[in-house]
Amino acid sequence: HRQGHGGVARNDARALALHHQAAKAGSLWSMLMLSDMLAHGRGTSDGAPDHHEAGRWLAKVREGAKKAADAGEAQGMFILGYLLIDDGGQGLKTDHAKALPWYEKAAALGHPRAMNSLAYLYANGMGVERNDEAAIKWWTKAAALDNIDAMQWLARIHRDGANGLKVDYVKSMQWYLAAADQGSGFAMNEVGYLHDAGLGVPVDYQQAMNWYQKAAALNHAKGTNNIGVLHEFGKGLPRDAAQAAIWYRKAIELGDRESMYHLGRLHDAGNGVPRDPNAAERLMRRAAALGEQRAQEWLKTKGLGADDDL
Secondary structure, eight states, X not given: OOSOOTTOOOOHHHHHHHHHHHHHTTOHHHHHHHHHHHHHTOSOTTSOOOHHHHHHHHHHHHHHHHHHHHTTXXXXXXXXXXHTTOOSSSOOOOOHHHHHHHHHHHHHTTOHHHHHHHHHHHHHTSSSOOOHHHHHHHHHHHHHTTOHHHHHHHHHHHHHTOTTOOOOHXXXXXXXXXXXXXXXXXXXXXXXXXXXXXXXXXXXXXXXXXXXXXXXHTTOHHHHXXXXXXXXXXXXXXXXXXXXXXXXXXXXXXXXXXXXXXXXXXXXXXSSSOOOHHHHHHHHHHXXXXXXXXXXXHHHHTTOOTTSOO
């Protein structure tokens, strides 16, 4: 529920409730996730952070992880490493070099998340000299144990030709498909995009739509936006700006800045929706505030400062 994995739509409130239940039953990972969600106000009734309660659960997970690690449990070792990098929003200093040995110990015991985290440190030279070979080795080991994040990293570096690899869209597709089979909405959207752009496979807008729809069913914002794009630009189906607007609005509800830009364009032109310059400007300002460069450029072109009050 928290990440929209496993074929389950993302639902922060539900995730918070489930983590609270599991944390009370002694799950160290749920204690950690509960602390993080409370610190950032994710899933709370009013959307406001609860730093006091977050700190209380963080203290519990620290104590529990130390006991578990002392008992030789990989999960405790992993969490001690994790806490040295991600403090659950408590503002503590991170230390990648100190996290590394905890990840190494947990990875040696077969902990998939630790393998993925260890790979990330090697890939980025964080707390250790950068080593692309080691990063790929640990990502591959984690992926073999069905770690979705590792699968997606392997897909990404093959797609981008990063970390010493050449661009290989076929292998990228294979890893994204593997993650999609595990229920990742992010991966479903990426499989759709590869079909949409014809990367590693022939252009196939129907396949793209199928995968975007699967991602959208899991409340994946970008997949939802991409359905709108297919409708607006008539990719594999008749152009339909009104239908595109419906999907852009759904994606905006999920926080997608690109859809804010697209719907703003439609309102500016009166394409598929009533022409409404004020609505267009509001949407462009929201998108610009979230870093959407095309919205920032639109505001400048209109003589409207992107940094004006929203």
